Amino acid sequence: MMIHFSKTYVAAALILAVVAAVSVTVISVAGSSNTDEAAPALASHSDPHPHPHSHPHAVGSADGPGVDGDTMVALNFDGTFARSIGELTDTADVIVKGRVARVAGVINTAMNPDDPSQPHAEVFGLGRIYEIEVDERFKGEVPGRLTLVQNEGYFDIGELSEKQLENPSSIESVGNVDTVKPGVDYVFFLRSVDSELARYAAPSYPYRFALVEGKAEPEGNLKEEWSAFAGADAESLLGQLRTLSN
Amino acid sequence: MRSIVLEKYYINAPLRVALLTLATIGSLILLNVLLANGSNVAEAYVLKGCHEADHDANYVDVHFAWGTNLQTPGSAWRTAWSTGMQDWEDANTDHVILFWPDSTSAHKINSIWDQYNPSPGTFSHNYFCQPHYSSWSLKNNTWATTGWSANERRSTAGHEIGHLLGLLHTTNNSLMDVDRDRSVVYVPKTDDINGVNASFDD
Numbered sequence: 001m002m003i004h005f006s007k008t009y010v011a012a013a014l015i016l017a018v019v020a021a022v023s024v025t026v027i028s029v030a031g032s033s034n035t036d037e038a039a040p041a042l043a044s045h046s047d048p049h050p051h052p053h054s055h056p057h058a059v060g061s062a063d064g065p066g067v068d069g070d071t072m073v074a075l076n077f078d079g080t081f082a083r084s085i086g087e088l089t090d091t092a093d094v095i096v097k098g099r100v101a102r103v104a105g106v107i108n109t110a111m112n113p114d115d116p117s118q119p120h121a122e123v124f125g126l127g128r129i130y131e132i133e134v135d136e137r138f139k140g141e142v143p144g145r146l147t148l149v150q151n152e153g154y155f156d157i158g159e160l161s162e163k164q165l166e167n168p169s170s171i172e173s174v175g176n177v178d179t180v181k182p183g184v185d186y187v188f189f190l191r192s193v194d195s196e197l198a199r200y201a202a203p204s205y206p207y208r209f210a211l212v213e214g215k216a217e218p219e220g221n222l223k224e225e226w227s228a229f230a231g232a233d234a235e236s237l238l239g240q241l242r243t244l245s246n
Numbered sequence: 247m248r249s250i251v252l253e254k255y256y257i258n259a260p261l262r263v264a265l266l267t268l269a270t271i272g273s274l275i276l277l278n279v280l281l282a283n284g285s286n287v288a289e290a291y292v293l294k295g296c297h298e299a300d301h302d303a304n305y306v307d308v309h310f311a312w313g314t315n316l317q318t319p320g321s322a323w324r325t326a327w328s329t330g331m332q333d334w335e336d337a338n339t340d341h342v343i344l345f346w347p348d349s350t351s352a353h354k355i356n357s358i359w360d361q362y363n364p365s366p367g368t369f370s371h372n373y374f375c376q377p378h379y380s381s382w383s384l385k386n387n388t389w390a391t392t393g394w395s396a397n398e399r400r401s402t403a404g405h406e407i408g409h410l411l412g413l414l415h416t417t418n419n420s421l422m423d424v425d426r427d428r429s430v431v432y433v434p435k436t437d438d439i440n441g442v443n444a445s446f447d448d
Contacts, residue, residue: 075368075369075370076368076369076371076406076409076414077363077365077367077368077369077424078365078366078367078368078402078405078406078424080364080365080366080390080424081415081424081425083425109360109361109362109363110358110359110360111358111359111360111361112315112359113315113323113357113358113359113388114315116359116361116389120314120315120356120358120359121314121315122313122314122354122356123313123356123358123385125358125360125362125363127362149362150362151360151362151363153370154358154368154370154383154385156352156354156383174370174373176373191364193361193362201361201362201363201364202362202363202364203364204364205364
């Protein structure tokens with residue numbers, strides 16, 4: 001079988017193929033570098049690092065790197081990420097549907113590890129207090145209102161102003177933490193911290209789902225870890241939890 | 247000369263060009279996807295796009311101050327952090343990584359007790375960090391690690407240091423995998439080292 005290819009046709013096909021190959025290769029190389037952004041070239045050090053590689057953290061050094069005064073505004077954690085509703089259900093003492101009735105201020109959650117009854121001398125743990133009005137219970141015995149404390153960042157006390165220390169509610173949450181929004185219905189998976197005060201916290205992340213436009217959107221710290229829960233159907237989640245409670 | 251096929255299903259020249267071009271592009275894209283998937287297996291690390299600021303072509307120098315609850319050499323968490331640092335120093339990274347205690351440094355490594363945060367370790371940093379962390383701190387949470395072994399603490403310390411060096415979480419049982427068995431995985435693995443090499447390849 002023979003097909004007659006004109007010279008123009010062959011040339012056009014070859015050019016287009018080469019252009020496509022080059023374009024795809026360029027896209028491929030850019031995409032496979034596994035970096036979010038290209039980094040600018042660093043100013044080279046004048047000191048060629050004469051120090052030996054011999055347990056330097058056992059000795060002192062006076063030249064600390066410069067700090068530009070930026071506040072700590074993002075977190076990364078080790079562990080405590082749930083990968084399924086089943087896993088979340090297992091780790092939660094209480095599962096409820098409800099909404100924020102009131103944002104009731106802030107407590108310092110960072111305590112002295114040598115005496116946990118005392119606040120930490122150097123670290124302020126931003127624990128925002130939310131009063132949750134409970135609509136529906138799926139797991140655990142809880143009152144009509146409970147208190148949720150969400151960790152929304154850690155700050156060096158020396159970096160906070162006097163004004164912030166006097167009124168910690170004015171301290172802004174770190175950049176990659178979602179605050180709990182008033183007016184939104186949520187399903188909360190919670191861990192009991194203080195039964196007398198009906199105070200609860202996250203057992204893992206994500207630990208709540210915003211019920212918005214028929215979807216159950218995961219929320220909490222470190223949203224980049226939530227892909228397993230993306231796009232869940234709200235009614236399906238509620239149905240699953242109602243089955244659990246029966 | 248015209249083939250039998252072309253006589254039966256006549257396709258004019260412009261359409262033939264378009265079809266051939268589409269087929270070529272499609273094949274190249276398919277080939278690229280296959281190659282890319284292959285490379286992802288080897289490069290499972292995920293980069294933040296930010297890392298410790300103080301480095302040049304050969305060295306990464308991490309200056310830090312011990313926090314108030316980590317002042318005692320030999321204490322459990324101080325040992326965990328020191329061992330975690332040593333593990334990264336001993337890792338066969340392209341850059342030599344060195345940790346320098348410096349009481350004047352604003353970069354603190356601290357120990358806290360926080361029952362409202364279930365995480366055993368935290369790395370805090372300035373949000374708009376690319377390409378360098380100008381502010382950072384590392385913390386362990388003793389509330390979440392009651393009863394942990396030395397290797398589990400060491401694993402969390404090394405993991406948090408991995409964040410400082412530019413790594414995000416993985417799912418491949420490396421040090422940066424949040425689901426790893428900390429009693430078994432407590433030193434940087436090949437993928438972690440590859441990730442740090444890529445992180446500082448700027």
